[in-house]
Amino acid sequence: MESSTPNRIRNFLIAIVAITLSVAVALGLKTQTTGVSLNAMSAEAVPLEVALTNGNPTLMEFYANWCTSCQAMAPELKSLKDSYGDRINFVMLNVDNEKWLPEILSYRVDGIPHFVYLNDKGTAIAQAIGEQPRTIIEENLVALSSGSDLPHAQSIGQTSAFSSPVGTKPSDPRGHGSQVVEKS
Incomplete structure (x- = not known):
């Protein structure tokens, strides 16, 4: 005992x-956890059709809910939208939604997050792929809203892999690489 x-x-x-x-x-x-939902941000985003015709410049983000880089950037992007949303369209396109396949192919999305900067006429002027520091995006947004050249059009960041077509999932969504495409 x-x-x-x-x-x-x-x-x-x-x-x-x-x-x-x-x-x-x-x-x-x-x-x-970030406390910022990508779904909620997407629901509050400007619809693409409106952004292309309302005369404001646009920051378009291709994202996915499973993308760790997208989730990591969500709080900063929400804050930027709160600050610049009155003069810049913030558009979010989920790569898992087949509706956006034409845009995914058109902008050659192969890693996310994938950002496309559009001028006030809806023309793509630069693209950046991967996690971006807030300061880089903010300086680009200031230039975009004033019609100036983007100071950081060549920014590179960490991405989550993505392969088109939309119906397929990457074998390793945590695989990372980087790419930047600038249009003139």
């Missing part, structure tokens, strides 16, 4: 440690 008391104490301590670790992991995962 004497040996059961140390076992009970040991089991109790193991249970306390397991509970503590579970709570720590749960809180750690909760703090890593």
